[in-house]
Amino acid sequence: MMEEERLKKSGEIPTILIVGASFAGLTVYKDILKRGSCRIVIVDKKDYFEYTPKILDALAGNVDPSNVVIPYSAIIKPNEKTQFICGEVINLDPYMASIQLANGASLVVEFDAAIICSGSVYKPPVKTENDTSISGRLNILEEESKTILRKTSFLIKGGGSVGIEMACEILKKMTQAGRRGQILITIVTKASRLLASCLLYTSDAADDLLCVDLGGRRIIKQ
Numbered sequence: 001m002m003e004e005e006r007l008k009k010s011g012e013i014p015t016i017l018i019v020g021a022s023f024a025g026l027t028v029y030k031d032i033l034k035r036g037s038c039r040i041v042i043v044d045k046k047d048y049f050e051y052t053p054k055i056l057d058a059l060a061g062n063v064d065p066s067n068v069v070i071p072y073s074a075i076i077k078p079n080e081k082t083q084f085i086c087g088e089v090i091n092l093d094p095y096m097a098s099i100q101l102a103n104g105a106s107l108v109v110e111f112d113a114a115i116i117c118s119g120s121v122y123k124p125p126v127k128t129e130n131d132t133s134i135s136g137r138l139n140i141l142e143e144e145s146k147t148i149l150r151k152t153s154f155l156i157k158g159g160g161s162v163g164i165e166m167a168c169e170i171l172k173k174m175t176q177a178g179r180r181g182q183i184l185i186t187i188v189t190k191a192s193r194l195l196a197s198c199l200l201y202t203s204d205a206a207d208d209l210l211c212v213d214l215g216g217r218r219i220i221k222q
Helices: 023-035 052-060 134-150 161-176 200-210
Strands: 005-007 015-019 039-044 048-050 069-071 082-092 096-101 106-110 113-116 153-157 184-188 212-214 218-221
Touching (some): 015 023, 048 134, 052 134, 052 161, 069 134, 082 106, 134 161, 153 161, 161 200
Parallel strands (some): 005 106, 015 113, 039 082, 153 184
Antiparallel strands (some): 048 069, 082 096, 184 218, 212 218
């Protein structure tokens, strides 16, 4: 068993622990960095940042996954006041955090203040919990895009913004591939219209754009 290491606080300036390095975590990190009066320790169980607004584009093969998934080493520059730790926080109290590192070792980080930015959760493959390495995540996005391109029939559960965006990305990819007239997309939704949380004219625009048959279920015919 590996020995537990301890990252002690600096006695001169406060140590700020940031748990999670996605949009919120990086925003906080950059804001604190500008002030220059703290030591920052950032922890994330992944070694990469993922630009979530473009994940569906990448899944459909409309953008290169390498433009969506970026290594933290290209964003967070370690120095005497900044440290990035790839690991998962398994315990947190007001004075210290226990972290399980990617290599199986454990680390205790002492801090003066902690900011929790643990992010959002989506169903795979939109987001995955177990692919903590950039190579694994890139492989998933590339394989999913190849799978989509081989299919002719799609069932999308949910007629909200994510479901409609996914349908549009599939249509865009199939149009580029010259297969728009060969596919069928079915959208299943409990709501009486697409984009039910949006204004009515937005729903109408989605209907017009996607050529929806307004029957018992939403069927997009190409």
